[in-house]
Amino acid sequence: MADTLTSPPVLSENVAYFFDLDGTLATIKPHPDEVVVPAEVLQALNQLAQLNEGALALISGRSMDELDKLAGPYRFPLAGVHGAERRDIHGHSQSISLPPDLIQTLHAQLTTALLYMPGTELEAKGMAFAIHYRQAQQYEQNIFALAEQIVHDNPQLSLQPGKCVVEIKPRGIHKGEAISTFMHEAPFLGRTPIFFGDDLTDEHGFDVVNQLKGVSVKVGAGETKASWRLATVPDVWQWVIKAANHQQEQQLAQINRRKPYGSLDRSF
Numbered sequence: 001m002a003d004t005l006t007s008p009p010v011l012s013e014n015v016a017y018f019f020d021l022d023g024t025l026a027t028i029k030p031h032p033d034e035v036v037v038p039a040e041v042l043q044a045l046n047q048l049a050q051l052n053e054g055a056l057a058l059i060s061g062r063s064m065d066e067l068d069k070l071a072g073p074y075r076f077p078l079a080g081v082h083g084a085e086r087r088d089i090h091g092h093s094q095s096i097s098l099p100p101d102l103i104q105t106l107h108a109q110l111t112t113a114l115l116y117m118p119g120t121e122l123e124a125k126g127m128a129f130a131i132h133y134r135q136a137q138q139y140e141q142n143i144f145a146l147a148e149q150i151v152h153d154n155p156q157l158s159l160q161p162g163k164c165v166v167e168i169k170p171r172g173i174h175k176g177e178a179i180s181t182f183m184h185e186a187p188f189l190g191r192t193p194i195f196f197g198d199d200l201t202d203e204h205g206f207d208v209v210n211q212l213k214g215v216s217v218k219v220g221a222g223e224t225k226a227s228w229r230l231a232t233v234p235d236v237w238q239w240v241i242k243a244a245n246h247q248q249e250q251q252l253a254q255i256n257r258r259k260p261y262g263s264l265d266r267s268f
């Protein structure tokens with residue numbers, strides 16, 4: 001079927017921006033540690049945030065510590081680990097926790113199981129685990145079976161499949177909930193949300209943004225609930241830079257329109 005989704009419009013004002021990280025602001029790399037967001041994109045994100053009273057958040061499966069490192073020197077509002085952690089505009093953080101003995105048991109169980117699947121990798125994120133198999137895709141089925149068994153045995157957990165990864169996270173946690181929480185508080189409240197994401201975990205976010213009559217943007221190919229599409233991560237970068245420049249020009253034009261005659265430059 002032909003793709004009917006087109007590039008999202010650049011919005012002018014009263015926007016709340018939400019961005020996923022891997023596969024959206026950063027191209028997918030063989031290993032999670034190799035990822036970067038280009039400096040000019042970070043600068044444009046910061047400019048967008050400043051032009052919108054700080055209403056810009058990163059909504060990611062990564063931990064907030066990792067997000068701060070990737071977004072440095074800027075500190076944006078964040079939802080990490082698919083929404084299990086959140087930091088608001090004032091820097092106040094909240095996170096869901098699981099019993100420490102359960103975390104310890106799962107860590108040991110997963111570490112032991114992965115010894116038999118060389119090339120796979122465990123990413124421990126406190127209250128969640130990502131099992132990566134990008135370097136050992138022959139184990140995909142075994143990894144899913146292992147994760148499904150763990151979730152079956154522990155009803156407080158749920159599965160989050162992704163790109164060459166299966167994640168085990170606290171049940172009921174998802175990006176849609178995180179975006180919804182931001183949208184109920186300043187400076188996001190009352191604005192039109194726009195959310196860019198590329199993966200299954202982002203579909204929860206698209207749902208919420210669609211309900212709020214916002215703009216949902218899928219990055220890359222594949223079925224989606226999003227209403228708009230950008231083909232690649234560099235397309236997202238270009239969109240962000242264009243949006244920042246556009247909004248900056250609009251605000252300058254508005255300021256100039258409001259200037260009283262007396263303040264005109266009369267230095268000729």
Ligand SMILES: O=P(O)(O)OC[C@H]1O[C@H](O[C@H]2O[C@H](CO)[C@@H](O)[C@H](O)[C@H]2O)[C@H](O)[C@@H](O)[C@@H]1O
Nearest residue numbers: 021022028029030031032060061062134163165
């Ligand atoms: O919600 P996101 O910001 O998209 O984060 C999702 C997961 O991204 C990372 O893993 C993925 O990206 C890696 C780097 O490109 C890639 O090597 C891996 O195969 C992908 O699954 C991250 O490591 C996870 O913690 C995130 O949940």
